[in-house]
Amino acid sequence: MAEQAFADRAADADAPEPDFDWKRIAYLVQVSRAMDKLEEERLVPERKVLYQFSARGHDMAQVMLGSRLTHRRDATCGYYRSRPLLLSLGVPIEDALASGMGREGGYSDGRDIGVVFNYPNSGGAPALPMSGGVGAQYTPTAGWAQAIRYHRNVLGDRAYEGAIAVVLGGDASCATGGFWASLTIATTQKLPMLFYVEDNQYGISVPCTYQTPGADISKNLASFTGLAIFAGDGTEPAEAARLIDRAVAHVRAEGGPALLHLRVPRLQGHSFQDTQAYKPEEVVREEWLRDPLPKLKAHLLGLGVDEAEWDRIEAEAQSAVEEARAAAEARGVSRPENVLDHVFYEGEMQQLGGQWTKGYRAPPSHEEPKPEGQRINMVTAIRRTLDQELAINPRVLLFGEDIGPKGGVHAVTLGLQEKYGEGRVFDTSLNEEGIIGRAVGMALAGLMPVPEIQFRKYAEPATEQINDCGTMRWRTANRFAAPMVLRIPGGFFKCGDPWHSQTNEVQFVHNPGWLVAVPSNAEDAVGLLRAGLRGNDPVIFFEHRAMLDDSWARRPWPGDAYVLPFGRAKKTRSGDDITLVTWGAMVPRCEEAAKDVSADVIDLRTLVPWDREAVLESVRRTRRCLIVHEDLRTGGFGAEIAAVVADEAFLDLDAPVARVTMPDIPSPHNPVLLNWAVPSVERIRAKIDELVGF
Template sequence: MAHLSMAKGLHVPEADVDWKRIAYLVQLSRALDELEETRLVPEKKVLYQFSARGHDMAQVMLGCRLTERHDAVCGYYRSRPLLLALGIDPADALGSSMARSGGYSDGRDIGAVFNFPNLDGPSALPMCGGVGTQYTPTAGWAQAIEYFRRTLGRKEYERAIAVVLGGDGSVASNGFWSALTIATTQKLPMLFYIEDNGFAISVPSTTQTPGGNIASNLSGWKDLTVMEGDGCDPAAAARLTAEAVERVRDARAPLLLRLTVPRLEGHSFQDTQAYKNEALVRDEWERDPLAKLRDHLVPALMTAEEWNATARTAVTAAEQARAEAEARPVADPRTVTRHVFFDGDMQTMGGQHQAGYKAPEVTDEAAPEGGRINMVTAIRRTLDHELSINKRVVVFGEDVGPKGGVHAVTLGLQERFGPERVFDTSLSEEGIVGRAVGMALAGLVPVPEIQFRKYAEPASEQINDCGTIRWRTNNRFAAPIVLRMPGGFFKCGDPWHSQTNEVAFVHQPGWKVAVPSNAEDAVGLLRTALRGNDPVIFFEHRAMLDHPWARRAYPGDGFALPYGKARFTRRGDAITIVTWGAMVHRCEEAAEGTSADVIDLRTLAPWDRESVLSSVRRTRRCMIVHEDLGTAGFGAEIAAVLAEEAFIDLDAPISRLTMPDIPSPHNPALLEWAVPTTERIRSKMEELLSY
């Protein structure tokens, strides 16, 4: 590890810095802040405002150094100066702040939450509103750079880097430490650019980091170069930024640059900064980088009149941007439901389809090969085939490499395809999913595994953010990942390994959710996910991975199933039983000797409403069976739809049979009491038939 102070920075000739451009962009940033603070916020035309004053000069210098086509940066709510340096239209920036049509999101997201897809130059990855959420997707982009460069031999990635911006507060987040681990263990070309202004809203840096200096604390971190200095000193900031970027480009290794800067306004417009005393505020304004920039340039590199003319030009550009932004309409409210999922309108950036991928022809007619195989083998064979025909597919997670996964699903895949394509990760679910998001944004097909359903909780923020990317960027970005997740009971239960709770993912907009009950369906649903253009939760029920009933013949390498299309596993006229996952087998057993429709939904998002409705309108009775808890389980959604759309067709109340509202118990006898059994399903069915 190298720790470099400002004094040891690489000398950057003044001729290597476009000072006039920097002066203009910093003053443009100030003019936009001024417009918002003095006019647009008081007029209630901007509802959320985050001033960049104090952070602006160093950010502009960084943006001017990002010149490679596949460079990408992910920032946070105070990063507009960086966007200006990348070439964002100021009218888009202001229009986004005003929530008008166009811009970053068509008014769907707050204007400080930006994105900038750029197919011909450096891009700004879609940021999120949560502090620290920017780190792991950036690490994923950095890993994708190296994958394209080393594994696929793409020369245009040779000097590309990934850059993440964060403040002194965000370095306390799980995302920061996870990304730091990923970047250093994988030796990724990633720049951690930390703007330390001393406060996270009102909480001082010393509460976030011992001693208040993350650079000092990381002095012993292996395989990380650490640099720090004054982000208000124009010459020092330019020198440090240039060296940091070039070191990452040349060494293909991570670096952390900490620059101290003042936050000259409150955290947001509403923040009065009452927690700062007058002396501190005065000291911060004495460090104003704009004033220091003027002193550095005038008269050494430009005249006072040239400086003033630049300021006037910036004010004029800001005013022109305001006029253009105010002239933009509010988006048609009827469009706000578009782009939750891919609807045929291709996103600007992200996913394999945007890069020109054409999926092979598929069929939903099975062409059985050989004898019956279990679900483990079926999933492994599908992954194997898709890895063999599509070099953009990568599989990763905890223990998926040499061990082959704790359920043996990935056994042998690393040996066959190599550690670049099938690899183990550090123990961080946020890092696993966040990394997958960045890789998908770069055009790969990430297939991360969460070892057990319950372990997904630390990744819940990244899961939510991934699902909303297409919608909140108004189809500018998408991150189609296939998140494999075993769960449910197996021989016994417990609160940590046996949870199902699929409904939590159905309630995350933008995710498709698959819950196969058997090997054939697992093949078809997984193949569709791997060739699709939306993020998918692929739920692998532990009890069915090697269950004799779930075994089927392999349906062929061209077999794929549509999402939202249920299977009738049994046909009848007296009752409709709706179920999925491990309960399908039990419902089939319970329905023996009864004229019943047994419907295996197969996918919960989307779910096959029409098949369920048409069956219930014919049988006039419905029972819904699932392993998840009863209260607010997905069965409640099905029941609500039936009550609303098929009420007059019913001859009996809609009935549900679920687990009680308790965690999964460990002892097999307790588990058997809690989970719907064949006997209890049959008893409930007979009760409903006699109504």
Template sequence: MAKKKKTSNDELNVDWKDVARLMLTSRAMDEKEENELVPQKKVLYQFSARGHELGQILLGKHLTNKHDAASAYYRSRPLLLSIGLDLEDAMAAPMGKSGSYSDGRDIGVVCNKPDADAPKVLPMAGDVGSQYTPAIGWAQAIEYRRNVLKQKEYEGAIAVILGGDGSVATNGFWSALTIATTQNLPVLFYIEDNGYGISVTSEFQTPGGVITDNLRSFKNLRILEGDGTDPEEAAKLMEEAVTLVRERKGPTMIRLKVPRLNGHSYQDNQAYKPEDFVKEEMKRDPLVKLKEYLVPNKITKRSWTTMENKAKKVIKETAEAALNRPSPDTSTIKKHAFADDLQTIGGLAVEGHEFPESSEEPKPEKQRINIVEAIRRTLAYELETNKKLLVFGEDVGLKGGVHAATMDLQSKYGEERVFDTSLSEEGIIGRAVGMAYAGLMPVAEIQFRKYADPATEQLNNCGTVRWRTANRFAAPIVVRMPGGFAKCGDPWHSMSNEVFFTHAIGWQVAMPSNAEDAVGLLRTAMRSNNPTMFFEHRNLLDAKYARKPYPGDDFVVPFGKAKYLKKGSDVTIITWGAMCERSEQAVEELGVSADVIDLRTLMPWDKDACLESVKKTNRCLIVHEDNQTAGFGAEIAAFLTKEAFQYLDAPIERLTMPDIPVPYNVDLMESVLPNVQSIKEKLELLSNY
């Protein structure tokens, strides 16, 4: 039987008095900032929510499951107020005061809300469109916990994404839309259409200026739209939208037209808007319309005035209290780039996940295996022993990965745990971040280093989220990424560029040179409370040099602990990845007595081992495949120059790729890669200095 359509306004089940209170509070906050705090330079960045409040507050009141999560953006403070954001925190954050949701580290309206027993607001970001794909990961985690882990408390939980009409042009929007609709996830897209992306009208963001007109052919997508300034219409549409998603009718998009009554930010005077348009916008003020809707039929005029005055009084007092908060403690500002204390939300550690026992002592089998098999066996063991671990990426399912590292894992562990993704690196990484927020351990594969470029925004945000939220949120994920030269080179598949990730805040970087270390480092990464970039060198995947016996299911390699490949007295070679083999061979052919150190991890890296060796040998050669300028070798050289200056008998030398891409032709490639001969020449130069 079809449900009876609601006709009475009273059936909307809306606490209109509280909606009014929240709107008046939000408006009072904006007015306090715009009229006093910003001119007085007590708030340095301000993004007004004027005109956007009604839909956000109505939506917030529908977030009732403790596993609901909203992924919003910098104009979304009314949403947070509606689900219980502390007023003093909300006022203190734009002032850069202590406490609140970032302890003065991030822009004040870039909020988050990590309550364990209440709906969450995922960490916002200052870049447009990056809020979409993490919410998709959260939605998929809801389904995984509900369907696979059989956790009934996730029944009916949803993910909500808030975005302006400008954000629909971003990679994140389209990637999230594709994943949500192809996987039929419990996601609500709420598009607040104010007609402008800063100064650029919607026609430049999407054909015709109305995104929903372009999406009606999308399978599995329900579309609702209307006036976000009309209380009754907005309330009905929002209730319908949330109900559709909660009842698993499929992903839904609600687009509400709203005015942006102030500039994009305080500094924006909106001179680009025609005067008549601005006047029309002011007539559509949702606060004015709410008052007209409520007074006198639902609230007396006196009650409205009382609420309005009270909101202004409360915000005045709250602002004073916020101003009296101390500035953040400068002595703690370096904390939380990496895990030190346990975060509130994100990763396995929060729920007290226990791993099998581990050991740094290998228990080698008789047969040698290559790195591909080492990775496959390590993934399989962790999948077997950790039900919260998922492996995904392009072609990792039936195909088993383009490098065969995930072969047969899907057939053994199922499509829910080992699965293919759409061709969107933004979606792969953003989804992984959302899953990590939801307490899973995502192991995402990017097929080649160069292909990670579209995901740079998500990778950077993942690394900084612990620091940006003052340890409220963290996203421990593992990204497996092959790269480097192989049987030939080329600019697209052979890029190394590992230094990029050592410079990315919050990321661990592992680069194994052999199968044994690949097992130990990958296992450590999958049990870590930090995000890890796990670099798989293409030339080593099946190389004879890299083959080692499987070291056992409990074997781990701690990050930041280098390995001596050779020990000697005359020179130190510091290297990693595919250059280990070439460095060892050069030492053997030249007959020099050398320490050959395989760093194994670049973040963190074993400074003590390198320093100890150089103090002994008094000479140092750094060999790496990445380009020379600002390569990681420069960091090592700078450290050793300072810390071992008095021990050096020769300048520190670097041997690297020149500052060009890797050529395709094999002879051209070998002419520019560090090779045995060029390493020998550098060693002779150092010996004769």
């Protein structure tokens, strides 16, 4: 297929040249060059720019590609070398320079590394928030591509007809998990996604032979079913024009993915600090011979532009950059206290991402349960809530491994695909980075994705996407957000093991931007899940395996409009001698252990935010605090609670703040070993007695 593409290229040489606005391309390439030069010669030496990545060599093809993203529902996601593309989408030069300098305003108000971009672009294709992680751009772009199809086919929005998602990556990024995850998604789902690989044959200093055998990704992907390949030279204007034009047209017309693989030279070091000492001199010389700028000039002269006009374009670009520099330098630095803003939605709407930006208004709700009917188990309660929100909100969609016809390995989604169809409830490829990254792209496109991770431990391949999703609102200074509800079953069940039974909820607490729900029973599960599905922030919804069908956790249905706000603990027993703080599967054990003691038992229900006031109020009265959790002891969330109690209620305490937890070991398989390790009623009771008798 790669050969095929090259053969096509030869045949294409006689085809009429596609229509590009060459003067605009020349102007933007000159702008990009002037910005690179300005940074290298002035702003970096003056320490006004701390990270600098030259786009020289990559610039022309990027600008050309950007000029083809003309559909209002297109989106793109690039990486740190993608500034020329952003310029062609309309990013103001001043913003681009000011962001590099970390000044106020711009992409991130000085929060995000200046070389990665985000651009909501109310007038055209947005640039989705880029990540500093190589390869992290791929799966969110696949999510946008799948959202295009969802908008068109499920929501019936014809405005998405012909839209595409375009991802940019270097040759080394082709070795990342994100690349392969998204390639699988885009080809198996036949999504309108264009992969643009800018192949400069190096990943910092590592030659491309380490990234893909034979250093030719399009050749290696030649037999990948469902992928059209367009490969060639990204420095020859006419050839690049044909390939870009055909690749974009193919994805728009076919609605299926394509790889655009262009060879470009990296004319500077990887970043300003990089001297390229590892590159043989002749390679550097040969690269400069392939500089697209003189070729672009020759191309324009061939089209009738004269030298004077070329010089005028160059001068115009330089003065625009100089003017933008002065304006950017005149900007201040945002106030340090403001850096605390926008971790979560605070009432000021983001520009792009999430159903709220698309006009969604949550239906009326009540915060007190209105119990009706027999008690139901947690599985039924979660399923019924999902069912109900699927029914009333067409933007809600569910996906994950085995959640379709099988109904999930925990049976939570049983029957939902049958009821709502494969468009809204569907199985995915086995790739957690793909599941969460795709959810990010879908959320950015205004949907409310509800991805399922099959077991807690298997969220780990998605760690990067989870972290990037959580930080998105903050690092884009509230320009973008990707609200979703990420359902994750975990914890022990009949037995344990290191993969299916861990809780490790504290890891999510360390990802800023995520709300974390840890319900212990059916009623709370309904209220918190509904709050998440109607909310405007990403939510980790932890479903404890042992509680899904536990009889203690069964509760009557709390009402079709019951919403439980996050951060409200519940006192499940009241007393005066000790406070037990717990959550999830440990709540019934604490209740049992405290049954003939005068104790407050506090079920936190959510860890982000957690109800400090409820805990402190109780501890100040009972003067004793015991924290019980299933997660490991060292660095568990109990350590945080203990520290806060010690900080804020020290003088009220009559006994040390104590914890009963799992020891710092993986979960053991044999039930005898497991039951010894997980906090038991007896262990909790013994600790209560010790503290009360202190």
